[in-house]
Amino acid sequence: MQRFDELDMKILSELTNDASISVPQLSKKLNINASVLYSRIKRLSKRNMIKKFTIIVNENMLGINIRATVGINRDPKRKEIIHGELLKIPEVRSLSEVTGRFDMIVNVNARTLEELHNIVIERIGKIEGIHNTETFVEMQRTEKEPVYDAKTTG
DSSP states (O other): OOOOOHHHHHHHHHHHHOTTOOHHHHHHHHTOOHHHHHHHHHHHHHTTSSOOOOOOOOGGGGTOOEEEEEEEEEOGGGHHHHHHHHHTSTTEEEEEEOSSSOSEEEEEEESSHHHHHHIIIIIITTSTTEEEEEEEEOOOOOOOOOOOOGGGOO
16 A cells, blocks of 8 residues: 555645645645645656546536435346446446445436436336336435545555
8 A cells, every 4th residue: 555644635635625726825725835745746646646636517507406326226147238228328427336235326417306207217227137226316415525634544
């Protein structure tokens, strides 16, 4: 396992909170020389600790107001085929194989409950090898930015 120090963790926490912050601004905030900070960020990226810099879209402004988690039980022999078919559905945001009462958890976004219903029943439910689904509609979400600490990384 690679080692990362407290400065690396502060950089990760700050960039997770706001990846658009400039190096000079972050340099002032962390009280670190900008050239040192730049080289640290470059090293974190090169070592694949930082996978990418991205944005978060306010999907509510696009009319995407429904978020749901769909638990799926499936035929294990059709795992790869089902996985591929689910990835073809644009509203499917992520897939996870899980332990417990479901084989997979799929996160889905939709504009309306009717659209969600059609996605789950007409598209997901009709994939050959899917035995049953159970849908959990998100009522409210509270997100928390992670805080990284060098003590917990090894």
